[in-house]
Amino acid sequence: MFEAAQKRIAASGHRLLLTSDEIADESETPDRQCKLCSGFSNENLFTLRGVRTLICIDCTSDITNGFPEIIRNKQFDHACDALNWHFTGIPRDQLVATTRQFPGHMRADVQVAVDRLFSASPLRLFGIYEQHRYETLTFAGLTREGRDASAIAPAQYHDVDVGEDALVKCLNNGLWLCQDKDLRYAVVLSSHREYGYEARTRIEIAVPVGAAGAQFVQRCFAELEGAVNAARSYRGKVLSxxxxxxxxxxxxxxxxxxxxxxxxxxxxxxxxxxxxxxxxxxxxxxxxxxxxxxxxxxxxxxxxxxxxxxxxxxxxxxxxxxxxxxxxxxxxxxxxxxxxxxxxxxxxxxxxxxxxxxxxxxxxxxxxxxxxxxxxxxxxxxxxxxxxxxxxxxxxxxxxxxxxxxxxxxxxxxxxxxxxxVPLPDSVGRTKLVQLYGRGLPLGDAVVEEAAQRTKGVSAAFIKEMMRRIAQASIARDGGTTVEPGDIGEALDDMLFAGGKLNVKLLGGAKEMAVG
Structure with a gap:
């Protein structure tokens, strides 16, 4: 009767919660019984620690759904521990690392490309504590254990102004642990410094030995180099x-x-x-x-x-x-x-x-x-x-x-x-300059003509300063609502006579003014 009930329960797809059988040894678990929930299943046969084990679809789903949380919350003190965990089962001599270096002043474009390639969905991202400023962080160095092990630290960013409304947040250094389908890989971003020279941005990608890893690395570096050559952060701007x-x-x-x-x-x-x-x-x-x-x-x-x-x-x-x-x-x-x-x-x-x-x-x-x-x-x-x-x-x-x-x-x-x-302005040029630098002032034709006549032989910079002083005089008198011929005389007196010959020369006045 009990065996008939077992068959009917199994046929209905429900799990068997009670049984009169003895609990079997692990090696004697029925082939059709899930190791975790004891439900019946013919799918998902895994090898765990050398033992072939059956796990049903429901339990497999529960396990895999929990992987991201486990990975996200696993704590590491040193980079070597994180790398050993990430590359479990792969000997260190079966890993190969490839490096590219880019000019430090192009770090904004490098960062944008790195974010697009590796930061969208990494398994983990770590900052690294740099104990020695002029020792370049490398993948090989991060695998060191013991007292020389590199400590995990908060990720540190530096804001770079590229002339846009938003700054580019550039990582000082970082270790990404990533996976592309079945390929596990690590990325190290660091600065290569030489005393007295510009620091260079260094990208290193470590993958298992093999054609798949080599091709993946070449694709990544091709995209990085393309981003730097495109130089979208700085193209078309005024730079120094x-x-x-x-x-x-x-x-x-x-x-x-x-x-x-x-x-x-x-x-x-x-x-x-x-x-x-x-x-x-x-x-x-x-x-x-x-x-x-x-x-x-x-x-x-x-x-x-x-x-x-x-x-x-x-x-x-x-x-x-x-x-x-x-x-x-x-x-x-x-x-x-x-x-x-x-x-x-x-x-x-x-x-x-x-x-x-x-x-x-x-x-x-x-x-x-x-x-x-x-x-x-x-x-x-x-x-x-x-x-x-x-x-x-x-x-x-x-x-x-x-x-x-x-x-x-x-x-x-x-x-x-x-x-x-690029000569000193002529009469027509001086008139246009007075109008240009005084366009916010209520200038009459008589004022413009007098200002142009009294500034023969001066530079454009002199006229620009004169118009600013005229504006100051107008503001002091009536809040900038009128400009009088006397404002021109007052401005020229300060610029040409009160300050002496040196002031005339500094402001770009005419040679005759300095002599006089």
């Missing part, structure tokens, strides 16, 4: 490289300059100067594809020269605002030792405009140079001369003293393709 606090000229990262766009109507230059800019820069860039098809070089050198304060930097901002899809790199004379890094970045982000301000400070007569300065000048000449692979790079150099430029830069064709003078 940060120097370290000890002024060695070594790059620490990229600074994004958030400059307001400059439109054509905001550039107050003579018509001939505007025409030269359009023809040699904007039109040139627009015809690059056709030039390349005809076998012509697509790099170009432009020299902007003129007295201080005439608008050379403003002109560069105009070009940066109106060059489609171009990245602008701004190099000051103090950073010329970083030229090689700037040029590597320019080739990566091309089409690019490379701006070297006050080039006369480094490209002066060789007789006045030391060996280090001459080496930097030679580097600049080689880059502009096209000794390296041709690229879509536009060089724009500025100087206040063109007569002091070194002959090899100023005289040889192919380095400077066009010199463009």
């Amino acid at each position: 490289l940060d120097s370290d606090n000890e002024y060695r000229g070594r790059s620490r990262g990229i600074m994004v300059h958030k400059l307001p766009p400059v439109q054509r109507e905001d550039v107050i230059l003579p018509a001939a100067t505007i025409k030269l800019l359009d023809r040699n820069v904007l039109n040139f860039v627009g015809s690059r594809a056709q030039l390349r098809r005809l076998g012509q070089s697509t790099r170009k050198g432009i020299l902007l020269y003129g007295p201080p304060g005439t608008g050379k930097t403003h002109t560069i901002r105009y070009l940066a605002s109106n060059l489609p899809d171009h990245t602008t790199l701004i190099i000051t004379a103090a950073q010329i030792s970083m030229l090689a890094q700037y040029m590597s970045l320019a080739r990566l982000l091309q089409p690019a405009m490379v701006v070297i301000e006050d080039v006369d400070l480094i490209a002066r007569d060789r007789d006045d140079m030391g060996p280090c300065e001459e080496s930097m000048l030679n580097g600049l000449l080689n880059e502009m001369d096209g000794l390296k692979q041709d690229a879509d790079i536009l060089f724009v150099l500025t100087t206040n003293r063109p007569e002091q430029l070194e002959g090899a830069l100023a005289s040889r064709p192919g380095r400077i393709d066009q010199a463009i003078e």
